[in-house]
Amino acid sequence: MSKDAFCYTFRFCCDPGFNDKAESESLLRFIEEAAIDDVAVFANVEELNTGHMDEAEQLIFLDLMRELQPKLAKLDVTLSVNHWHSIMHADLGKQLRKDQHFRRMVDVDGQEAALCVCPMDETWQQYMADMYARYAVLHPEIVWIEDDFRYHNHEPLHWGGCFCEEHMKLYNERLNETFSREEFVREVLKSGAPTKSRYIWLEACNEVLCKAAAGIEKAVHQVSPATRVGLMSSAPHIHAAEGRRWHQLLTSFAGENRMVDRIHLPGYTEGAAWNYLQNFNMVSMYCRALLPKDTLVYPELENYPYSRFAKSCRFTRFQLLSGLPLNMAGITIDLFDLNGNGIVFEEGYQHILQKTKPYLNKMSSLEVFCKEKKGVCVMVNETASYFLHTKKGKDMEELYPQEVFFAGLLPAMGIPVKYCTDSNIQGEVAAVCGQYFRSMKKEQIQQLFENNFIIMNADATETLLELGLGHLAGIESCTWHRQNMGDYAYEQVVNQREYCGIRTARASAVISCSDVIEVKYMNTENVDTYTAFYDSYRRFAFSGQVVVNDRALIYPFGNFNHSLDIPQMLLNSVRQAILQEIISKVRIDFPMVEKSPYLEPYCTVSEGKLYLYLVNGASDDVTGIRLKTGKMNFQKVTVHPSDNDEFTLECRIEDEVCVLPFDIPALETALLTFTE
Ligand SMILES: [Zn+2]
Incomplete structure (x- = not known):
């Protein structure tokens, strides 16, 4: 749809009758600039x-769209529709x-909403x-579909x-029970x-939304077969607790057309770039991995609560x-108030959008990000709940x-990752967290261990033991130790x-760390102990990071606060060096960034070329890029920096490390293309 390889889709708010004349002019100027x-x-x-709007009110917006459409067409710009409510946000x-x-939504406590509806209500589905x-009459x-569709x-x-009465009826029918809402919630x-x-x-959650989606799809495509129906989605770990099956839902909306999803980008309000990247890797990249591969993705660049008090131009560019x-x-772009103020040129966002576009076009036309990914496999299952x-x-959060x-920790430490939704992998390094093993059959877990090197955190280790499969990692039992209870204060090599030029290095393990497990191993001969925990009196407590049988790394930290929690203490240069050493010993067909905290790598390969996209999420500029390359052998590297012209360097690798003499400023990026 876009005249450029990369499409800016601007979410335009104006208030018909208040400022539509002036705003229509502003819009045309903004499009150009x-x-x-x-x-x-x-x-x-x-x-x-104004709540669920009626037909008369919709007409006002249809008129506005009808008026804008030919003006946009003159500029080779397409029209889309952002109807703002489905179930209703709040x-x-x-x-x-x-x-x-409409029947209204009822929560876990039996409280009924005043405006938010029950998505199973057929009157509302028809509405x-x-x-x-x-809308489809305009052939947008x-x-x-807004993200309140959840x-x-x-x-x-x-x-x-x-948990309205109709929903309770449905649940009870299927269960052949007569549960009250309280009883049903307790059971769930x-x-x-x-x-x-x-x-x-x-x-039931998934079925009901798929049915509502299919109703919209049919209605739109009867009028305008080519119009795409796009879904705005939220964080995948939360959607998991409502049974979301991404493929089914997106197909229900798309019909015969390409699937379209607006992936949630974190950071409505600006924060530290490294922290943003953590969430980006754990939410947005996760969501991408669960979507069908050919889904058209337009993530959510949003500024809230508006103006450069909320987000700078610089950070906006960083998100792009x-x-x-x-x-x-x-990308969908939502930068200004949604109160009728319209476009505020004084903020200057148009300049940063214009300035960044050529790089986005160039990168899109190179098509490197759809190629085969390389990195540590982060194992996920959309049906985990x-x-x-x-x-x-x-x-409900327990689901x-x-x-x-x-996926949040490793890239921050310079280690590329790729999400993996299929456990049937071979010759990979697979990182397992939480209760992932529960979604697999015993034979699948055995095969995963037989064919790959496994990194597992404390929760995953505990789960493996509970499944009676501790022997796969040479483990007999484990015991939790709570943080800050005196059992341990630091980890020592x-x-x-x-590591990091320190002999017998230590890494702290209190206050901002996590609970840890003490593991009892079956056979201490095959155990390679990297670190151990000590208490404040320098007394050995128990072993820490351990590689068993050259097959698995027990990463003893866990019991995190929530799905996106990365205890700050774990981000540490000594721990980075240890992890990189362990991974590079296994096998390495992807480079890792040495030192340089938060210079985060994304790696793909195709036809003898290796692509490494480096994102500098630190506030420091990076001078000289150090890559741990293992046995990889490349002669040349072409660099496309986001802030400069491309250039080519010779690739000299010494002691499995390649040092490339160029800089990546804070919040900028570079694409490196390695050739033999
Ligand atoms: Zn209901």
Whole structure:
């Protein structure tokens, strides 16, 4: 749809009757100055939202779109539609209109929403389909479904729904039970092994949304077959707790067309770039991995609560550059107030968008991010919530899987990763976290250990033991030790090797660290102990990072606070050096960045070429790039820096390290193409 290889789709808010004349002019200027390719016009958005709007109100927005469309076409810009509500984000003190007889969503405590609806309500499903059919008359490029198309996060509901009477009837019918809501919720969350109720909850959630989606798809495509129906989605670990099956849901929306998803990008408000990247790797890249490969992805560049008080131009550029590993078709851009102020040229975002576009186009046309990925495999399963054993059995949050820890940790330490949704891999380094093993059959776990080198954190180790498969990693038992209880205070290197120029290096393990496990091994002869834990009196407590049988690294940290938690203490140069050494000993067909905290690598290969995209998420510029290359042998490297012209260097590798004499400034990136 885009005249450029990379599509800027601008989410445009104006308030018809208030500022539409002036704003239409502003929009045309912004398109030119910011190199916009597609405009998604907001209807009934956020601050100006009047609840589930009626046909008369929709007409006002349809008129606005109809007026804009030829003006956009003259500039070779397409029109899309950003209808702002489906189930409804939140009540916000509003109610259904008198003639809207939608059933409302009911939460885990039995509280009924005032405006957020039950997605199983057929009256509402029909209302949505009709609404989208009227947009389709304009033959827009994409009609978007907002991210309130979900069960969680509907203020003021506790977690979300839906546990209305009709839903309870459905659950009970399938269970052949007469559970009250309280009983059913208790069953879904019950500690220990998952119940039939859990299964029914997850299955029903997915089915109901797929049905609502299919209704919209049919309605749109009857009117405009070529229009794409795009879904705006949220964090995948939360969607897992509502049974989301990505392929099914996106197909339900897409029909015969390409699937379209607006992946959530973290950082509505600017924060430290390294912290942003952690979330990006654990949310956005995770989501990308769960989507069908050929899905058109337009992630969410959003500024909230607006203006450069919330986000700088510099950080906006960083999000554009660092988003490239998602293999984006483009990006959705939402930068200004949603109250009718319109486009604020004074902020200057148009200049940074214009300036960054050529690099995004260039990178997109090289098509490096769709190629085969290289790195440590981070094992994930979209159906993880079906298998999780909850601890307390009290909160819906206990259904969120914790499988992506290593996807946040390793890139920060210069180690590339790739998500892996298929456990049938061979000759890889596989990182396992949380209760991932529960989603596999015994034989599959055996094969995973037979064919790969496994890195597993404390929770994964405990899970393996609970499944009766500790022997695969030479483990007899394990015991948890709580942080800050005096059992351990630091980790100390015990293998007589030097790391970071320190002999017998130590890495702290209190306050900002985590709980750890003490492991009892079956046969101490095959155990290669890298570190041990000590208490404050310098007394040996128990072993720490250990490689067993050259097959598995026990990474003893775990019991993290939530699915996206990376205890700050674990990000540490000594721990980086140890991990890189262990991984490079196994096998290495991808480079790792030495030193340089938060210079994060994304690696792909194709036809004898190796591509390494480096994102500098640190506040320091990087001077001279040091890559641990293992036995890889490349002669030349071509560098495409985000802030400069491309150049080619000779690739000299000494002691399995390649030093490349160029800089990557803070918040900038470079694509390195290695050839033999
Ligand atoms: Zn319901």
